[in-house]
Amino acid sequence: MAKDGKPVGIHLTASGFAAIVNYPLWRSSVLRQSGYLPKATTLELYSHAFTPPYKGIVTVIGGMTWARAGIFYMSDKLKLYFEQRGVKGGQVLAPLLSSSFVQMLNMPLIRTSIIAQHPSCTSLRASVKRVVEEEGVLGLWRGTTAGMLKTVPKYCTAIIVKDYIERYNPNSGGRDVAEWEVYSFMVAKAVTAAVAGAVLTNPADIVRNEMFKPGTKEGVIGTVMQLREREGWRWLGRGVGTNLVSVSVPVGITIFLIDALQRRW
Template sequence: MSSDQPTWNRPKPGPKAMGASTTSPPLDPAVQAWFEDLFTQLDSNRDGRIDPNELAEGLHSLGYGHVSKKEMEEFLIKSDTSQSGDLDKGEFVRYMTNHERHLRLQFAKLDENQDGKLCIQEIIGAFKKMGIVITEDEAKMLRKRINYRDQSMEITYEEWRDFLLFHPSTELEELIQKWRHNTCMDFGEDIGVPDDFSDQDIISGMWWRHLMAGGVAGMVSRSCTAPLDRLKIFLQVHGGRKSLRIIDTLRYMVKEGGVTGLWRGNGINVIKIAPESALKFAAYDFIKRLIRNDEDRDLKLYERFLAGSLAGGVSQSVIYPLEVMKTRLALRKTNEINGISDCARQLFRIEGIRGFYRGYIPNLLGILPYAGIDLAVYETLKRHYLSEHYMDGTSFPAVSLLAFGTFSSCCGQVAAYPLALVRTKLQSQAGLNLNLPHEQTHAVGLFRYTVRTEGIKGLYRGIIPNFCKVAPAVSISYYVYERTREYLGVEMI
């Protein structure tokens, strides 16, 4: 038996608990006695009260590792009728008695055939009523979160109750949402596959809170890693021609523009987060609906990749002029360009609209290998971890998601980096009369020129600082995202 499994005997629900009626049945005396015994086990110092620390430590030791800190706080607020900051036995038993009664009623609503168990189809149906379409495989995975003691294909009331016993709400939609969550973190790249939102998220307005939390996290993480991003751009454009080392490039940037010069181009990089996220989300949602073709189903992995790639192409096409200006601003010398508006005027005066789309083709082509490999590696790692470890009802460890996201992002960057390098070199030519040979002014020619003069390693100039920024960008983004979503009231179970 796993050490995370609860250590006391739970009472079995009687026949009355599983009846078809949705009126409140009488509570089994054994259940009430169980709550009294549970209080005793949580009251570690035996003072007749449970404080927040005792609750947290007790739930962890008794096998309730899936109960989040936020849920514990809300549980205490709702059950502490005396507002003393802790619970006596009477408060605890009264609240748990009422909560358990509501859980039985909600279970009865889901148990369509009233056999006292939830099958896979009933789980799918419960999500469908909320506007969330899940596959049978996902329903089985969700079942394993609750039913981890045996290999049966069903969830009993006892298992349902134990999983949700300390969830602060008894509203059916909130209970079901505890099975699922979405994230919108910024991993430092603009071409990943967006997250899915349910119809319920859209109707409730939760989607824009997720996007806003992700946008704030992106602004902070990109600002913190901006020096590494500018260093990467310098090495991509000038590294081969001048044989620059990383330390030499960093010293030059500080000498030429001071410490603040390390953040050149960051302003526009932050500004473009909001329109790109909104465009990508809208395009992704529209393309998903086209792919489904009115079918009530979830997207398969390759369909998500296709929808995400097309959505990325749409958003990148619209905001690409900002990408070009970001590169030009990052490479500028002191007093060469006076801000974003001056950069836009110079580009338009010299090259017209064409100047704002330098490197557009390799940028679009780079979306496919990056998004495809990033998504495939991330989903593969997550599914493998779920199948090996995620069988005891505990929450998915945040550190695992961060590690998977970091590794999958790096894999995607390795595949797409040569195209990103060619794109950046072409962007750096925008608005400049360099009189370069024709070979160096278009994607295919510049790719051949780079390989011929620098070899394959020339296609990966600047990838080291690019890798160096991934881990801190993901970590900072996750931390800020968590704080922001808590402030906005975005529930992540």
């Protein structure tokens, strides 16, 4: 059981549904931010993302499911743990630790699944083989710093905003409320938290995806300098629209469904 009596099955169900919805949106964001289809229009980009081949679809959806469920579940557990022991800053420390842990474990899948979306790559297995042959096993964790800079703040922001908004829950104060008020609050909370996490981390997403490109050897600073030289400061907004959709949709769906399933549990 997690905080407020939420079983881990609720988190997995919510996260799994969000992952299925998110897969094509995630592909479109990767294609735009990585520059794999630089001349494609937005319509062509989404058309490509929603059509086969769906490279690594089962593995990617599975990875998204366990990772997002793990972050929210462990964050709830850690917040309860810190609260019981009077640890200051537990509301921030809990999502920080949970998202960092999950990001480290999931890094090989994240990098190879992004590489696999390149038009010249045939499958997820081929991308894994290429990375290991060219960079060794540790190459699977290349870009971890950029990945942490993107993922950890995203979930920390989303969870902190979610927790803050929960203080204004219409059920608080002992007053009777209509069902529509409760669900409207759930939707508003989920959307606000998800959008806040997505917008603030778009530049880190771009840096991470650039570092994941085959043959790229630069670190975070070197990658940022190259982007600055090639595109000026315009690179900061590259793919922000597709990223906003691909990031905020699954996070928002997960937050809403966890609340909704808990209410109906």
